[in-house]
Amino acid sequence: MLDECERSVVVAPMAGGVSTTALVRAAAEAGAAAFLPAGYLTPEAVHRDLRELSDTGRPYGLNIFVPSRSAADVTAVEAYRARLAAEADRYGVELPAPRLLDDDHFAAKIELAVAAAPAWVSFTFGIPDAGVVEALRRAGSTVLVTVTDAGEAQQAVAAGAAVVVAQGGSAGGHSATTRPGGYLGDRGTAEVVREVRAAVSVPVVAAGGVGSAADVHELLAAGATAVQVGTMFLLAAEAGTRPAHRAALGDGGATVVTRAFTGQPARALRNRFTDAYSAHAPVAYPAVHHLTAPIRAAAARAGDAGALNLWAGTAFGQARPGTCREILDRLG
Template identity: 45%
Template sequence: MTDNNQSAEDSPATSTDTLKASGLLAGLGATIPLVAAPMAGGPSTPALVLAAAQAGGLGLLAGGYKTPEQLAAQIAEVRAGVAAFGLNLFGVNLFAPNPVPIDKDAFVEYTEALRELAATYNLSLDEVDALEDDDEWEAKVDMLVNDPVPVVSFTFGLPPAKTVRRLQKAGSLVFQTVTNPDEGEQASAMGVDGLVVQSYKAGGHSGTLAPGTPVEQIPLADLLDRVRSRVHVPIWAAGGISTPAGVRDALAHRAEAAVVGSVLLRSPESGASKPYKAALADTHRTETVVTTAFSGRPARALRNAFVDRFHGVAPSGYPAVHHLTSPIRKAAAAANDPESINIWAGTGYRDAAEEPVADILRRLAGAN
């Protein structure tokens, strides 16, 4: 349930030179090997993606939980912004369908467990049914085929091979999030252009293709080596990277780039709520937990009262549990209450600073 979250001190850098982008990332126009992770639910704003491009990295818009129309509007905003820099440097992440069906009785029991908390925000859970949807998957894929973006990445599940080919034919590079060598081989066999290899230390939802099985706690460097021994496509490393030393270590293990998320959450460009940002800076919060309590799918969050109360009773079931708890979490955020929101955070969350995204990414690349 828990993990040691004390961020390691940076060891002396082997070089004071700024790290340079290479491979596919350089081909897209990036100058540093940093990717701003797609953080669904609000944190990954167009402003954050634009700031990543301005720094010389690549930012990924989070397509999850948005309607196709909302996503299209954000793509248009980012496209216009990067064009002003003379770039075409951004991407979009989608949740590929990989549902976790929920037991009807378990859903009813969890609804009852949440009822008292919901009432504190004047919310009723009467006549709430388990909502199983695919996040408007087909419509979003069609939109990205008809209006291509430089990079499309997938999380949660493997898309059909024909979807990968459609996006590539439209001109997009396609990346798949994986958490172990077997998943890497499956994705590589589908013809994706690259992999995002995510360690267990990542904040928010795990990208595992098997959410019912705990992700093995393998250090990122070892995980990169294991995946690299089985596949021959470019790899972007993710999960717990929050310092220049962490970036250099990932690149030393043949990752083309480092994907960072939690370290950007307190930036002014982040769309994380006020209580979310404050909780990340709260020195009394010292523990992250992998839990299904908020969404029915394993995700790493800072421990709070919601976790303490519901972690042990929450069922697996995605997206049904996500939809069930979403109104409570939104009401808590509006009430500035950090105890009933999902404070997604990787193990390096202590390195999150209240400074611009561009400054954070350049520092991680060794530029300042």
């Protein structure tokens, strides 16, 4: 999978504006694989970014969210919406009507991926259909699927995935689990890597909890062919991380796994919002994501980290500012 790359570290796709084309390009120039996140973007924006990266002539990856196949519980979503009214008042925003289903323009993004044929296309939040995987393979892309256990890995390989990304519970941002209701995020990445390697014969990329070269080496020793890292690049000069998020990474504290922001389990820095709403958020991605979007946007404009989704893995305390190349060099 990484034959084109000099490094064993992969720069993870971080949606929401963090993984810019500048970050992906800088990683490629430094000899590492990096993924452009298509999540939350319009097809037009994805097309523009793909064209920009294709023009560099360097290999890059694209990450796509697999849409949910079932609608959220409308009663649970409405109840959460009512609970969030206090936050809407605090920030002077209106909460949208519930959007129970949203495929994030999945079909259009697959068409763009087939046309652009990036070196790698990865999926999270589920297993894509075999026909989708085959279309990407025929276009020339290597397909990766993010998994959190052996069963998901076997499903991914059955669908045609050439590589699986074994995500531990220590990873920052959204978990790829297909069983979000019972997800605790309490399994170490090395454990997940070993379990997945025993279940499938394709290469395994490790993801989660990486803060140093020693962590990278540990996961390679556990059997990973490469190690995907996100949190350490939140402070990269080329990243689009919000100022409040950058500042919060240096404030200490701890991370928690929460559905409060999006309805899908995700690891974030603990803040006022996670304390107030984690126990009440339903399993309802992306309905909860759409509900909290105006609150998060208002908090970002105000520089208020208390209501921001401050995605971060457990190793966030080791993140240091620098260029993408400098951070890659620190990771070995």
